[in-house]
Amino acid sequence: MGGRRTNLAVAAVLVGAVVTGAAAFAVGTGWARWPVVAHGMAGLAVVILTPWKSLIVRRGLARKRPGRAASIVLGVLVLTALASGILFATVGRGLRYGPLNAMQVHVGSALLALPVALYHVWSRRGSAPPTDFSRRDFLRTGGLAAGAGLLYVATEGLNRALSLPGADRRFTGSYEKGSFVPQAMPVTQWLNDAVPRIEAATWRLVVVTSSGRQTWTLDSLSSFTDEITAILDCTGGWHSTQRWEGVRLDRLIGPDGGASFVVRSATGYRRRYPLGDASAMLVAVRVGGEPLSAGHGFPARIVAPGRRGFWWVKWVTEIEVDDRPWWWQSPFPLT
Numbered sequence: 068m069g070g071r072r073t074n075l076a077v078a079a080v081l082v083g084a085v086v087t088g089a090a091a092f093a094v095g096t097g098w099a100r101w102p103v104v105a106h107g108m109a110g111l112a113v114v115i116l117t118p119w120k121s122l123i124v125r126r127g128l129a130r131k132r133p134g135r136a137a138s139i140v141l142g143v144l145v146l147t148a149l150a151s152g153i154l155f156a157t158v159g160r161g162l163r164y165g166p167l168n169a170m171q172v173h174v175g176s177a178l179l180a181l182p183v184a185l186y187h188v189w190s191r192r193g194s195a196p197p198t199d200f201s202r203r204d205f206l207r208t209g210g211l212a213a214g215a216g217l218l219y220v221a222t223e224g225l226n227r228a229l230s231l232p233g234a235d236r237r238f239t240g241s242y243e244k245g246s247f248v249p250q251a252m253p254v255t256q257w258l259n260d261a262v263p264r265i266e267a268a269t270w271r272l273v274v275v276t277s278s279g280r281q282t283w284t285l286d287s288l289s290s291f292t293d294e295i296t297a298i299l300d301c302t303g304g305w306h307s308t309q310r311w312e313g314v315r316l317d318r319l320i321g322p323d324g325g326a327s328f329v330v331r332s333a334t335g336y337r338r339r340y341p342l343g344d345a346s347a348m349l350v351a352v353r354v355g356g357e358p359l360s361a362g363h364g365f366p367a368r369i370v371a372p373g374r375r376g377f378w379w380v381k382w383v384t385e386i387e388v389d390d391r392p393w394w395w396q397s398p399f400p401l402t
């Protein structure tokens with residue numbers, strides 16, 4: 068295969084890996100399996116292309132061109148993302164690199180690689196990609212996809228045959244931790260939030276709808292006993308099932324008109340949800356029959372079954388209904 072075709076294939080497969088990786092993070096219900104499988108296949112397609120790409124790399128390294136250092140950095144970052152991804156999916160449970168687990172190394176190196184990749188493509192813009200797509204290219208593409216599929220099946224088979232931790236992953240790719248033992252469930256923040264100290268006596272939950280503004284104390288909320296057993300599935304790579312108790316969100320909102328509601332945390336963190344989801348969601352004040360711990364969101368947190376962990380806003384102080392569409396927000400929190 069020619070160099071330009073190899074480069075184009077590598078670029079396409081890496082773009083595919085980024086897109087499916089982001090999709091796998093965004094979704095939490097049944098069809099999340101497909102982005103996760105596609106993501107694994109994209110990574111394994113990179114492995115398949117490695118022998119061809121390494122020929123190009125060897126030639127490139129021999130020439131002292133501008134952008135050479137960036138190309139090396141990019142190579143290291145992509146190999147790191149690849150290795151940590153494969154390790155996480157096979158032996159990954161509990162694998163740590165100092166403060167980071169394999170999933171964090173995986174996502175971190177991939178995010179760092181993005182700007183470097185753009186620069187790399189720009190600095191090599193002289194060699195335009197091939198524009199024709201022959202029958203042979205079609206067969207090659209099919210071969211690459213089939214090869215990636217086979218490698219994927221082989222990897223999952225190896226997980227099972229060797230009883231590797233990877234065999235026990237949920238369809239999202241996450242590992243179980245601390246189910247029905249809230250103290251054993253990890254305390255996680257999305258990016259830079261810190262656990263706030265909230266006084267039960269002065270805390271209030273403000274609910275704003277078109278019919279007005281309602282203020283709840285912790286005592287008044289604690290009398291509700293709506294219950295959901297649901298899986299908190301963090302994109303950091305773990306999931307945990309707990310029995311959550313509190314008040315169904317549609318009870319707080321009432322029969323209000325509007326398109327969506329936004330939930331705000333004492334820390335400033337927030338997410339927006341479609342109004343129709345309220346009846347399936349909880350403002351939880353207890354987990355496993357006990358009040359929430361500070362780390363898990365005391366005094367009140369969102370329980371959003373079927374959504375990944377970053378939707379489960381902790382330390383809730385305000386819920387507001389309005390007419391904006393629910394997707395009127397960054398797909399992932401920015402803080």
Ligand SMILES: Nc1nc2c(c(=O)[nH]1)N[C@H]1C(S)=C(S)[C@@H](COP(=O)(O)O)O[C@H]1N2
Pocket residue numbers: 252253254255256257258259260299300301302332333334336362363364375376377378379380381382402
């Ligand atoms: N206010 C606030 N809520 C938050 C977060 C955050 O950073 N700030 N992180 C979310 C993420 S990413 C996850 S996985 C869950 C973790 O909940 P836990 O710490 O109770 O396990 O909380 C979510 N709620």
Ligand SMILES: [Mo]
Pocket residue numbers: 255256257300301302303376377
């Ligand atoms: Mo998370």
